[in-house]
Amino acid sequence: MKYIKIHKEGKWIIAFTLFALLAVNVIIYLQFPKPILAVNIVGSAFLFIFVMFFFRNPRRVVEIDDPSLIVAPADGTVVVIEPTEEHEYFGDKRMQISIFMSVFNVHANWYPVAGKVLKVAHHDGNHRVAYSPKASIDNERSTIVIETQGKTRILVRQIAGAIARRIVTYAHPGIKCHLNEHIGFIKFGSRVDVFLPLDAEIFVTLGESTTGNETIIARLNE
Numbered sequence: 001m002k003y004i005k006i007h008k009e010g011k012w013i014i015a016f017t018l019f020a021l022l023a024v025n026v027i028i029y030l031q032f033p034k035p036i037l038a039v040n041i042v043g044s045a046f047l048f049i050f051v052m053f054f055f056r057n058p059r060r061v062v063e064i065d066d067p068s069l070i071v072a073p074a075d076g077t078v079v080v081i082e083p084t085e086e087h088e089y090f091g092d093k094r095m096q097i098s099i100f101m102s103v104f105n106v107h108a109n110w111y112p113v114a115g116k117v118l119k120v121a122h123h124d125g126n127h128r129v130a131y132s133p134k135a136s137i138d139n140e141r142s143t144i145v146i147e148t149q150g151k152t153r154i155l156v157r158q159i160a161g162a163i164a165r166r167i168v169t170y171a172h173p174g175i176k177c178h179l180n181e182h183i184g185f186i187k188f189g190s191r192v193d194v195f196l197p198l199d200a201e202i203f204v205t206l207g208e209s210t211t212g213n214e215t216i217i218a219r220l221n222e
Contacts, residue, residue, distance in 0.1 A: 005058070054103065057106075067150060068150060071213055072112065072215040076191075078205065078206055079100045089155055090153075097196070101192070110182055111171075112194055112217070115149055122143075125139045156192065159186075200218045
């Protein structure tokens, strides 16, 4: 029997939402006419279903025997494909691929490649719309640098959006990472950037939808 699996990042939020909605409905039941209670019950049900939907955690397993392939780290829409100066770690120009996640996308993030985590850094910042070009450097963000099995270094950046208020990153420097593992989670609207060498072969186009841990977005020249 199939069932909806809930991501661990959402369990306390879902529990709090349920408690708050029950409390509101009890108050309305005691103090307001029944038609108002009925409307509130319907609205509460929709809100609770949406929160459950947002924190869904689909099981996805990809089997790739080519370690040079880069898998999409997130569900969403490709909003940037261009050479960009990456100043935080590389200090030179890299090919940037950005995936924007709306509130309707799965918000778990996956490792785009197997290898070793070299650096993890969290930066506080603004909460502008995630598809803004400046979001990569102005918004709250977490940076993860991974060295692939072929010794190529790539950078993954989780970026908070206008609604997102918390980025969760599971990566730690020194650990080995693998495909099919979560790199983190961003709550309520966000973006993920991937910085690759300029000679990487890109397989996605602007406006294309991606499925995290499934869509192949690029190949490294290893």
